[in-house]
Amino acid sequence: MIVIKNDLCDFCGTCVSVCPVDVIELYEARLVIDHEKCTECLKCVKVCPVRALEIQG
Amino acid sequence: MKDYYDIIIVGAGPAGSTAARIAAQHGAKVLLLEKDREIGVPVRCGEAVGEKGLKRVLEPRPEWIANRIEAVRLIAPDGTVVKVHHEDIGFILDRKRFDYDLAMMAAQQGVKVVTKAYVYGLLKENDSIAGVKVLHLGKHFQIKAKIVIGADGVESRVGRWAGLKTNLGLKDIETCVQMTVSNIKLERSYCDFYFSAKLAPGGYLWVFPKNEHLANIGLGISGEFAAQKSPLEYLTEFIEQKFPEAAILTTVAGGVPCAQFMEKVVANGLMLIGDAAHQANPMTGGGIIQSIIASDEIAGRVAAEAIQKNDVSESALAAYAKEWDKVNGNSHRRSYRLKEAVYKLTDDDLNRTAATISKKAPDKQTIINIFKTALIQHPKLVPDIIKVFLGSD
Missing domain, CATH: 3.50.50.60 (FAD/NAD(P)-binding domain)
Incomplete structure (x- = not known):
């Protein structure tokens, strides 16, 4: 499961831009991942400018 | 509504x-x-624009312009500075x-x-x-x-x-971090671009002064290279080393489609x-x-x-x-071909290019000559280089 570290996230949307299955919602200061539809391809984790995403479990 | x-x-x-x-x-x-x-x-931006480009689309208002840029400097991995002879000056905006x-x-x-x-x-x-x-x-x-x-x-x-x-x-996104940095000392009329796999792999690092003591400093690296070390880590290291007294007023992340x-x-x-x-x-x-x-x-x-x-x-x-x-369309397609070639250059290639160019007369230190020298192994790209940088599209 991809975990969002809210204290690091800058809500910039770089993760959203690479998500191949469009499962990330970006509000003004909130990021939400639909874990059921996420394929865990890890593109979002790799591209995050501030390492706010992490795979766990 | x-x-x-x-x-x-x-x-x-x-x-x-x-x-x-x-x-x-x-x-x-x-x-x-x-x-x-x-x-x-x-x-979420470096805030630099060319004067010609801005004037094509809008009548610039003084309050949009934080600073006027007279020249661009490219800094090679070994520190060699190439001052680019370029006619179009630029602005650092207040975005x-x-x-x-x-x-x-x-x-x-x-x-x-x-x-x-x-x-x-x-x-x-x-x-x-x-x-x-x-x-x-x-x-x-x-x-x-x-x-x-x-x-x-x-x-x-x-x-x-x-x-x-x-x-x-991943190869078509630049993952970026930008900081507003104060308590530093700069020459305000120069925009500096650092090219080096050690500083910003598959991208570049910029220092865009807003005045002598304030700058927009940031970098973008290719999405392919961000997993090992994040843009934030790259930029923090650079600023600590180059501007140890710096006070960082903002830190903003972002992505740019390339x-x-x-x-x-x-x-x-x-x-x-x-x-x-x-x-x-x-x-x-x-x-x-x-x-x-x-x-x-x-x-x-x-x-x-x-x-x-x-x-x-x-x-x-x-x-x-x-x-x-x-x-x-054509200009964009050429820029993409150039990007693909430029981002494959090694730090040795970049150092060699800077050494060759810095020996030329100042008026020959043009962006076209820099790219021609850097991409000497890719003669097919020379027409692209000339067209992209002369803006002949």
């Missing part, structure tokens, strides 16, 4: 605000939606003020501007996009429109919801502009001017004309895609 507008634009950056203003000038009723609480904030004014200029033409409006889906009718679903101050709205324009940035989902492929591969020319930017009742349409220059990452040209000279007008003729089909809106290809 009413329940119908001719055109709804999602995103109030330079592209969205410009398209809104132009469409309204041509008689359309326009709603401009911004998800954040404040237009122009945060500034917050700039974006504010573009939205206000739209409002003055009758555009309804709404902030804190999060678009979470599209309405569809008979195979055409027919409006948006919005969350605004805790309430859900469905607002109809003949045309929806996605100006929702690099993370564009509006296009995807309409069936356009806007998601980027992708192939996007051919399909319209669907029935839908258009994409700006970063959402991957219009940033893939070589430099600069996108302000292209976004405004696409929105002002083309998309805003095409959208308003489609409303007047009551034909918002994909084939009617394709006039925008065709005109944009004519204006910028």
